[in-house]
Amino acid sequence: MNQREMKTELDLSFILRTLKTTGVVLLIGAAFGLYYLGPWPSLAFLSGGTWGMVNLIFITGLVRVTIRPEGVDTQKALGWAIIKFPLLYGAGYFLLKVPQFEPLHLLAGFSLLLLIIVLKVVGRAILGLDEKQQQNQNFGQV
Amino acid sequence: MDYQSMLSWALPIGVGVAAFGSALGIGRAVGSAMEAMGRQPEAAGKIQTAMIVGAAFIEALTLYALLVFIMLQGKIGG
Numbered sequence: 001m002n003q004r005e006m007k008t009e010l011d012l013s014f015i016l017r018t019l020k021t022t023g024v025v026l027l028i029g030a031a032f033g034l035y036y037l038g039p040w041p042s043l044a045f046l047s048g049g050t051w052g053m054v055n056l057i058f059i060t061g062l063v064r065v066t067i068r069p070e071g072v073d074t075q076k077a078l079g080w081a082i083i084k085f086p087l088l089y090g091a092g093y094f095l096l097k098v099p100q101f102e103p104l105h106l107l108a109g110f111s112l113l114l115l116i117i118v119l120k121v122v123g124r125a126i127l128g129l130d131e132k133q134q135q136n137q138n139f140g141q142v
Numbered sequence: 143m144d145y146q147s148m149l150s151w152a153l154p155i156g157v158g159v160a161a162f163g164s165a166l167g168i169g170r171a172v173g174s175a176m177e178a179m180g181r182q183p184e185a186a187g188k189i190q191t192a193m194i195v196g197a198a199f200i201e202a203l204t205l206y207a208l209l210v211f212i213m214l215q216g217k218i219g220g
Contacts, residue, residue, distance in 0.1 A: 011187035015194055056198055063194045067175050069183040092205075096212055103213050107206070114202055117195055 015060050018120060019053055022113045026050070029112065033105075044101040048109025051092055056113060058084040150218045153211050160207030167200045 026049040033042035058080060065076040095106055124130055175193045179186050 011191045014191050055201070056194070059197050059201070060194050063190055063197060067172060067179070067190060067193055069179050069186050096209070103209055107209055110202070110205070114199060117198070 012060070012064075014120075015056065018113070018117055019056065021120070022049065022053055022116050025116065026053075026109065026112060029109075040100040041102065041105045044095075044098075044105035045109040047095050047101065048106035049112050050109070051088070051095060051106075052110040052113040055084075055088060058088060146218055149214060153214055153218070157207050157211045160204050164200050164204040167203075168197060171196045171200070 026046060029049075030042045030046040033045050062077065062080040062084060065073040065080060095101060096103060171193060175189050178189050182189075
């Protein structure tokens with residue numbers, strides 16, 4: 001693995017870590033929801049969160065094949081777009097039309113992913129992890 | 143103009159404005175990402191990650207608007 005590949009993997013691992021954290025928090029939240037609110041709100045929260053995670057996976061795939069220095073990989077981009085736009089949005093519409101699911105619970109699950117991204121970035125900023133990483137890289141170069 | 147008429151005007155306009163804003167945002171973000179990648183191809187991974195996060199947030203804005211539309215749609219009926 002050369003340095004450029006390692007860097008790319010390191011950067012995109014942020015998305016992977018976010019997905020893992022969201023999955024864990026989603027399961028914990030759903031367990032609490034099951035106890036305090038009942039099965040339907042909990043299931044709606046879980047469905048909304050899962051939908052958000054799948055959406056992020058599709059966005060990642062789409063961005064990786066379209067926005068890159070080598071140019072657009074048309075076939076893969078079409079594949080991602082064909083799956084993402086009709087199927088994922090169709091699934092979202094279906095979730096909204098389930099009578100037992102409250103839109104607010106779906107929205108809470110979907111927003112969890114965004115909240116985790118924000119908290120991760122705020123955490124990095126407060127702890128100064130990016131500066132430390134930069135200092136380590138500079139130290140390594142010297 | 144009563145509440146329902148105002149709602150029937152405001153909801154589609156609101157969703158339209160949100161979609162238009164998101165389209166502008168995504169367009170600018172992609173344009174800037176391509177420009178940055180052209181200048182620094184070695185930073186492609188970082189730019190892609192920033193782009194993915196940005197796209198997720200911009201898409202969420204439109205989805206929120208759409209959800210509010212769906213939630214309030216039932217109140218329009220005559």
